[in-house]
Amino acid sequence: MTLTLTLREEPVVPLEAEVLCPDRLAGASRDEVEALPVWHGNERTRVGEFFAVSGAGDDVRLEGDLRRVKLVGAGMTAGRLTVAGDVGTHAGAGMRGGELHVAGDAGDWAGAGMRGGTLVVRGSAGCQLGGVHPGERAGMRGGEIVVHGNAGAQAGAGLRRGLIAVAGRAGEAAGLRMLAGTIVALSGLGRRAGAGMRRGSIVTMGPATPLATFVFSCIYRPPFLRLYLRRLRALGLAVSDEQLDGRYARWCGDGLELRRGEILILEAGL
Amino acid sequence: MRLHGAEIVDTFAEAFPMWGSRVLVTAATPAWALEAGRSMTGFATSVIGCKCEAAIERELAPDETPDGRPGVSVLLFAMDADGVGKRLVERVGQCVLTSPTAACFNGVDAEDTVDVGGQLRFFGDGYQASKVLDRQRFWRIPVMEGEFLVQERFGVVEGVAGGNIIMLGRDAASALRAAETAARAMRSVEGMIMPFPGGIARSGSKVGSRYSALPASTNDVLCPTLRGQVEHTDVPPDVESVFEIVIDGLALEPVREAMARGLAAAAEAGASHVTAGNYGGNLGPHHIHLRELMP
Secondary structure (H helix, E strand, C coil): CCEEEEEECCCCCCCEEECCHHHHHHHCCCHHHHHHHHEEECCCEEHHHHEEEEECCEEEEEECCEEEEEEECCCCCCCCEECCCCEEECHHHHHCCEEEEECCCCCCCCCCCCCCCEEEECCECCCCCCCCCCCCCCEEEEEEEEEEECCCCCCCCCCCEEEEEECCCCCCCCCCCCCCCCCECCCCCCCCCCCCCCEEEEECCCCCHHHHHHCCEEEEEEHHHHHHHHHHCCCCCCCCCCHHHHEEEEEEEECCCCCCCEEECCCCCC | EEEECCCCCEEEEEEEEEEEEEEEEEECCCHHHHHHHHHCHHHHHCCHHCEEEEEEEEEEEECCCCCCCEEEEEEEECCCCHHHHHHHHHHHHHHHHCCCCCEEEEECCCEEEEHHHHHHHHHHHCCEEEEEEECCCEEHHHHHHCCEEEEEEEEEEEEEEEEEEEEECCCCCCHHHHHHHHHHHHCCCCEEEECHHCCCCCCEECCCCCCCCCCEEEEEHHHHCCCCCCCCCCCCCCCCCCEEEEEECCHHHHHHHHHHHHHHHHCCCCEEECCCCCCCCCCCCEEEEHHHCCH
């Protein structure tokens, strides 16, 4: 059984709706769902003012143009939440468990500060995917983010643990000041990837030019990468046999920090 | 009881609890996976002298392993969970870490786990790195070849050791043929190993010895050469050779299943008698009666 919330019309200003997560919605009655509070700008209002509620159950589905709906699935700990189209900023931010599936694009800060669970974006994601909130040292600390399109700037900034996979390109400064964890960008990295990174791995199968503060080590087949790429296949990303079996150039950095991190770049044709 | 002309002695195998783990060893080729597995399971026939019992359970196709490479699964048993952990650290460290292209993964989901990769990581001398995927931690240890990948924790379960069948033959050749056939038939059972060479032991033992330093000594009542020398013998007059197959399993059922297959195969292959070893029921809680294994 599925509980479906359909956005009647796009909000005039962003709607802050962190109640739109399975923890609050699953198993709730229609009246209970409609009465949940949301903020429309500086006005406190109710879910029922913006959404038509139908059905019931543990699976939650959101329909309509949600580009101005923020914090969808933020902090969720369990269950499954599906957004049928695009979603606004901070989707899945701070989530600790469960699955959040976005059929369209996700706004900035998707999965920021995430602790666990799985966030899947079938379209593209904005900036600060799995990123770090201002004032915090670490960003994402667990879980998995899979983006089938591209990711904006600073994907995985401050990443401490977990996996961020982008089928397209990751924008500028992916893995900025990351502490550990893994970022995979199948189609390439923007400039300044890994700037200030201490530990962790940034992997790409597309073109990338490491910063001057990264030092080339060798070309090899990283055994751990096979585990990750097989996992990404299981999560629905098109990982080719060439990428799975390929040889990767290992660049160590950032030399301005610990130099314990790495950027792995697939060697084309090897 | 008779089966295919063989006398099946109405007795039982006495098995006892032992802790075990399954280790998946992968490599670039099946040959190197097998090499690493063989190395890791060397000198592991009996817990009495080797501190553990281990053997290759079976070979694994690439689609059965965590990293999609060919591999082998190894079962290792010791007297307690702590012992399993210590032996795994020793053997994975000395035999798998050193083996070209090999990687090592946990192969059993269990509540109890022991730290293996978390100990071996120190070989990296500070250059090791960890990865956490799907809530499992792996250690990447830099080595001259490239990198050794090992899972941090391995599951341990309370298994069953000491399952056995003993095959008697009218001559050494027929007894060995029966044992070989039995071992071959038993290998297809998953979740158990036969830790002796080729799965077969020619030197079954009894508990204790006339020498105080020895915890075990030759099973004189089943030694054909001592028939005229000991006060009591279990070797019938027409028997000239005896072999034993010892079975350790991650649970009781694989041990029973292996014994049943081995018993039938040995009888069909020409064993004159099939029996089993026990300690009068005083050692282990699992009594596997041969009459219950008859087809």
